[in-house]
Amino acid sequence: MTNFYREDLAYIHDVGFRYYALESAPGILDILNQNNLSKGFVVDLGCGSGLWAKELILADYQVLGIDISESMINIARQRVPNANFVVASLFNVEIPPCDAVTSLGECLNYLFDPNNNHQKLAELFNRIYNALLSGGIFIFDILEPGPLSQGNPSRTFTEGEDWIVLVEKEEDLKQKILTRRITTFRQVGEYYRRDDEIHRAQLYKASYITEELEKVGFQVQTLNSFGQYNLSKGHTAFVAHKTVVPES
Ligand SMILES: C[S@@+](CC[C@H](N)C(=O)[O-])C[C@H]1O[C@@H](n2cnc3c(N)ncnc32)[C@H](O)[C@@H]1O
Structure with a gap:
C-alpha cells in the first residue's frame, strides 16, 4: 500500500486535474493512428484514475493500466471495467508484449518508488523497448528542471465544488529535485477532511x-x-519508435 495519491488526493486529481489526460487524448490517438497502430494492446504506466484508459477503450484498444496508488486504481476500475488494472510500481512491474506504452503526467519523474533513479529509468526504457512489438511506440512526458515561474518556493491553491488543494513547490536546483507539499481539504458530510502529502520528483533534461x-x-x-493541447511550461513529450524489423 503506497502512501501517495491517497483517497482524497486521488479524488481531487480525478475531478480537478482531468483536463491533461482528456485534452491530450485526441492528439495521442492521432499519433497511434499515424503509426499504423489504430488498434492493439496499450500498456499505460501511471494510469491514475483511468481517464486515458477509457479513451483508449472507446477507440477499441485493449488496455492494461498500472499505478502505484491503490486509490487511483480503485477509481480506474470503476470507470473502465473492461480494462485491466494492476497496483504496482512501473519500475519493477513486468511489461507484457504490446503495441504501445504510454505514461502521461510526469509519472517517470516521481520518486514514490524509492528504487527510482537514473539507472532504474534506463532499465525501464530497455524493458519497454523489449516489450514493444516491432513498429511499436512509447509515448510519454517528463518534467524538466528550470526555475519555477512563480518563484522558488511558490505557493498556489486550486478549488472545486467540494475540495480545495494547497501546494507549496520548491526546486532544489543542484539536485534537480522538485518537492511539492500538498494539503487537501475534501468535504465529507458536513465537514472538510484534511490530508497532507509530500511528493518528490526527479527532474530530467529532455536531451538526457x-x-x-x-x-x-x-x-x-x-x-x-x-x-491541439499545449503542454505546460517545463514539460516535454516524447514519441519513441521501435523501428520495424524486416522479416527475414
Ligand atoms: C500526475 S498523475 C497522472 C495520472 C494519469 N496518467 C493522468 O494523466 O491522469 C501521476 C501518476 O503516476 C503514478 N505513479 C507515480 N510513481 C509511480 C510508480 N513508480 N509506479 C506506478 N505509478 C506511479 C501516481 O500514483 C499517479 O497516479
Whole structure:
C-alpha cells in the first residue's frame, strides 16, 4: 500500500486535474493512428484514475493500466471495467508484449518508488523497448528542471465544488529535485477532511532522456503539444519508435 495519491488526493486529481489526460487524448490517438497502430494492446504506466484508459477503450484498444496508488486504481476500475488494472510500481512491474506504452503526467519523474533513479529509468526504457512489438511506440512526458515561474518556493491553491488543494513547490536546483507539499481539504458530510502529502520528483533534461532512449535503440521525436493541447511550461513529450524489423 503506497502512501501517495491517497483517497482524497486521488479524488481531487480525478475531478480537478482531468483536463491533461482528456485534452491530450485526441492528439495521442492521432499519433497511434499515424503509426499504423489504430488498434492493439496499450500498456499505460501511471494510469491514475483511468481517464486515458477509457479513451483508449472507446477507440477499441485493449488496455492494461498500472499505478502505484491503490486509490487511483480503485477509481480506474470503476470507470473502465473492461480494462485491466494492476497496483504496482512501473519500475519493477513486468511489461507484457504490446503495441504501445504510454505514461502521461510526469509519472517517470516521481520518486514514490524509492528504487527510482537514473539507472532504474534506463532499465525501464530497455524493458519497454523489449516489450514493444516491432513498429511499436512509447509515448510519454517528463518534467524538466528550470526555475519555477512563480518563484522558488511558490505557493498556489486550486478549488472545486467540494475540495480545495494547497501546494507549496520548491526546486532544489543542484539536485534537480522538485518537492511539492500538498494539503487537501475534501468535504465529507458536513465537514472538510484534511490530508497532507509530500511528493518528490526527479527532474530530467529532455536531451538526457533522448540520449537514454537512443541508447536502447529507440528513434526519438520530442513534442511540446499533443495535438491541439499545449503542454505546460517545463514539460516535454516524447514519441519513441521501435523501428520495424524486416522479416527475414
Ligand atoms: C500526475 S498523475 C497522472 C495520472 C494519469 N496518467 C493522468 O494523466 O491522469 C501521476 C501518476 O503516476 C503514478 N505513479 C507515480 N510513481 C509511480 C510508480 N513508480 N509506479 C506506478 N505509478 C506511479 C501516481 O500514483 C499517479 O497516479
